[in-house]
Amino acid sequence: MRIVFLGTPDFATIPLAALANDERYTLVGVVTQPDRATGRSSRLQPPPVKQQVTALQLDIPVLQPETLRDPSAVAQLAALRPDVGIVAAYGEILRKSVLTIPPLGYVNIHPSLLPRHRGPTPVAGAILAGDSATGVTLMRLDAKMDSGPILAQQRVPLRADARTPALTSELFQLGSALLLDLLARYAAGAVALTPQDDSQATYTALLRKTDGKIAWDVPAIQIERMTRAYDPWPGAWTTWQLQQIKILAANVHTDWQGDAPPGTIFDQQGRVWVATGAGALELVLVQPAGKRPLAAAEWRRGLRGHADARLGD
Numbered sequence: 001m002r003i004v005f006l007g008t009p010d011f012a013t014i015p016l017a018a019l020a021n022d023e024r025y026t027l028v029g030v031v032t033q034p035d036r037a038t039g040r041s042s043r044l045q046p047p048p049v050k051q052q053v054t055a056l057q058l059d060i061p062v063l064q065p066e067t068l069r070d071p072s073a074v075a076q077l078a079a080l081r082p083d084v085g086i087v088a089a090y091g092e093i094l095r096k097s098v099l100t101i102p103p104l105g106y107v108n109i110h111p112s113l114l115p116r117h118r119g120p121t122p123v124a125g126a127i128l129a130g131d132s133a134t135g136v137t138l139m140r141l142d143a144k145m146d147s148g149p150i151l152a153q154q155r156v157p158l159r160a161d162a163r164t165p166a167l168t169s170e171l172f173q174l175g176s177a178l179l180l181d182l183l184a185r186y187a188a189g190a191v192a193l194t195p196q197d198d199s200q201a202t203y204t205a206l207l208r209k210t211d212g213k214i215a216w217d218v219p220a221i222q223i224e225r226m227t228r229a230y231d232p233w234p235g236a237w238t239t240w241q242l243q244q245i246k247i248l249a250a251n252v253h254t255d256w257q258g259d260a261p262p263g264t265i266f267d268q269q270g271r272v273w274v275a276t277g278a279g280a281l282e283l284v285l286v287q288p289a290g291k292r293p294l295a296a297a298e299w300r301r302g303l304r305g306h307a308d309a310r311l312g313d
Contacts, residue, residue, distance in 0.1 A: 001187055004082035004102070005049075006031040006090040011172045013052040015088050015109055018176040020056050024184060027060050029080040033091050034064045068098050077101055083187065086179065087141060088172065089120075094141060104187060106141040109179060111171035113153060114139060115196040118146035119204035123168045126158060127229035129202075130221070134158045134167070136175035138182060140193060147201075149193035151186060152178050163228045207234055214238045216263035216312050219278035220252045238263075238311045240288075240303075245311075248293055249285040256280035263312040265300070272296040274311060 003025050005016050019025050030053055035044040050062055061080070065073035074097050085106035087094075094106065112122035114137040119125070126134040135155040142148040154174050158167075185191050212234035214223055226236035227247050235246040253273065260266060260275040267273070272283045283296035303309050 002028045002083045004029045004085045007049045007088035008033045008047045008091050010048045011168050012088040014172040015176040029061045031063045108141050109175040110137045115201035121204040123164050124229040125204040131158050136171045163231045209234045212237050217277040220276040220281040224250045224252045244289040246287040251282040254279040263310045265309045272300045
C-alpha cells in the first residue's frame with residue numbers, strides 16, 4: 001500500500017514512525033508545513049515531521065508547500081501516486097483537488113471522540129469541558145472540518161490531572177496502533193464507515209494568547225482546568241502589579257465560601273489560596289514573567305507588605 005503522510009507537529013511524528021517501521025506499508029512521501037523562523041535568532045527551523053524523516057533516514061520526498069491550494073503542489077502530490085493518505089495535524093483543510101488524489105482517500109487521526117471536539121484543539125477542549133472520557137478517532141476526511149465518516153474509535157478515561165502534552169501523546173500512540181491494525185482491512189473494504197451525528201458536534205478553535213487570561217470571577221474548577229488545558233501555551237495567566245504571572249499548577253477547594261473579592265490572595269494553613277467566583281484556588285506552582293517556576297509559597301513570601309494582594313488588578 002502506497003501511503004503519503006501529512007502532518008507537522010511533534011505528536012504527528014508518532015504515527016509517521018509507526019508507519020515507517022511497518023513492513024506492510026510503503027511511505028512514498030511526506031507533506032508538512034514550510035520551515036519557520038523560531039526564537040530570538042529568527043533562524044528557519046524545519047517542522048518536527050521533517051526532522052523525523054531525516055532521523056529515520058527515509059529516502060522519500062518531503063513536500064513543504066505554503067498551501068495545498070497551489071496547483072503545482074497538487075501536481076507534486078498526485079505524482080507520488082498514493083493509494084491512501086494519512087493525516088495527523090497537518091495544519092490545513094484539504095480541498096477537493098487534493099481529496100480526490102488517493103483512491104482510498106485520507107484517513108485522519110483525531111484525538112477526541114468525534115463528533116465531540118472537532119477542530120484544531122480537541123485535547124484542550126476535552127480538559128476544559130471537564131469530560132470524564134476522551135479518546136481517538138480514525139475518520140475519512142471530507143471537505144468539511146472533522147465531519148467525515150468514522151472508521152474506528154478508542155475510548156479512554158480522562159484523568160482529573162490530565163495535561164495537554166502528555167494526553168496528546170498518549171492519544172496519538174493509541175491512534176497509531178489503531179491505524180496499523182485497520183489499514184489493510186480498510187483497503188480491502190472490510191471496514192464500515194459510520195456517519196457522524198452532526199447534532200452532537202462541538203467545536204474547538206485555534207488558541208490565542210488572550211484565551212489563557214484568568215477571569216477570577218469564574219469558578220475555581222474552571223481556572224484549574226485552564227492550567228492543564230493551556231499547557232504549555234498560552235498558559236493560564238494573570239497579572240500582579242501589571243506584571244504577568246503564570247499559574248502552572250493548582251488545586252481546587254469547592255467548599256470554600258468566604259466573602260473576599262475574586263482574585264484576592266489569602267493564606268490558608270501555610271498555603272496560598274485565591275478567591276474565585278465559586279470556591280477557592282490553591283496556587284501550587286507559579287512562574288512570574290522572565291523568571292523560573294517556583295513554589296507559590298515562595299512567591300508569596302516575596303510580596304512583603306501586600307497582605308491584601310489581589311490578582312488581575
